[in-house]
Amino acid sequence: MQAIVAEREARQRVPTLLADLLGDPSVHLDPERASSPADMVVCDGQGRAWLIEVKATSRPDQIIQAAHQFSGYAGPGIPLLVVPVMSSQGAGAAAGQKLNWMDLAGNARIRTSDLYVRVEGRPQSLKSRGRPNSPFAPKSARVTRALLVDPSKYWRQHELVEVTGLDDGSISRVVRRLDEASLLERHGAVLRPRDPDLLLNAWEQDYRFEAHDVLVGHMSGSGAEVTSQLAAGLRELGVHFAFTGLSAAWRMDGFARYRLTTVYVEGDPRDVAQRLQLRREPRGANVQLVGPNDFGVFMDEQDWGGLPCTAPLQVYLDLRHLPERAGDAADHLRTHLLRWSR
Numbered sequence: 001m002q003a004i005v006a007e008r009e010a011r012q013r014v015p016t017l018l019a020d021l022l023g024d025p026s027v028h029l030d031p032e033r034a035s036s037p038a039d040m041v042v043c044d045g046q047g048r049a050w051l052i053e054v055k056a057t058s059r060p061d062q063i064i065q066a067a068h069q070f071s072g073y074a075g076p077g078i079p080l081l082v083v084p085v086m087s088s089q090g091a092g093a094a095a096g097q098k099l100n101w102m103d104l105a106g107n108a109r110i111r112t113s114d115l116y117v118r119v120e121g122r123p124q125s126l127k128s129r130g131r132p133n134s135p136f137a138p139k140s141a142r143v144t145r146a147l148l149v150d151p152s153k154y155w156r157q158h159e160l161v162e163v164t165g166l167d168d169g170s171i172s173r174v175v176r177r178l179d180e181a182s183l184l185e186r187h188g189a190v191l192r193p194r195d196p197d198l199l200l201n202a203w204e205q206d207y208r209f210e211a212h213d214v215l216v217g218h219m220s221g222s223g224a225e226v227t228s229q230l231a232a233g234l235r236e237l238g239v240h241f242a243f244t245g246l247s248a249a250w251r252m253d254g255f256a257r258y259r260l261t262t263v264y265v266e267g268d269p270r271d272v273a274q275r276l277q278l279r280r281e282p283r284g285a286n287v288q289l290v291g292p293n294d295f296g297v298f299m300d301e302q303d304w305g306g307l308p309c310t311a312p313l314q315v316y317l318d319l320r321h322l323p324e325r326a327g328d329a330a331d332h333l334r335t336h337l338l339r340w341s342r
Contacts, residue, residue: 051077057205146160
């Protein structure tokens, strides 16, 4: 259904958007090319035919799927992928595939032998339709967590039931969605990631740190001092906790001094803050107490020099949403601790 809606919106808006990008008011849908394998064909005043493929999302696996579809098209025409909203991960995947793209806000990257168009920063006017049936919803993502801990391992579905705590039906639905997105390699009854980097990129695009219950506050001291104080206080209270973000990256790989300490806590972070006597000051905050939206964030947590931290996968995802040098720390961690990553 989501794909049908995306194609309907694209059919209405693509000619106008492409005309604006090309400065060519004669751009129009070509009804005589309705038999084309492309979702639609648009012609411009220069005699060029644009073969349009519409995807409902810009997840990297969808980008690669579109590239494969274009490679099977015969006859002349300029391939152009259209998505409702192009994400940074999707744009990176499109660049890797040398694929022209445009989104429905009019952002685009198009390169042909005689044309170069690059538009960025146009605000998105489309309202989110949510992420129906996403295999990366909080509980569903437990499957991807398990698969990426050891991407070379083949799994049977009953083994995924055991490690994730999900029931058979839920596992079957998640596996089917990952399979439909061409993210799995299957041999009979066993499966593993087809490409671990692609699977992580797809998960990263759907992941939302702000979907957790995040409470901010302030404690006196440097980043490392605050982390140590928090660990001691949480242990004394008997609260299950695990650090993520820059404090975890620092402990795991010594990357970058930091100010903001981020820690997942079991239970209501407001109650934990009160018991810690944490100063609830959003301005100048240097502590994030995070109530996870699913207990899966604690899966495969590890001890690093006496400090409990979430798994490197979780730390990586969270770093993508945090300030300071978190983006650089994420790149560093992915290269050095996610060993399968390119």
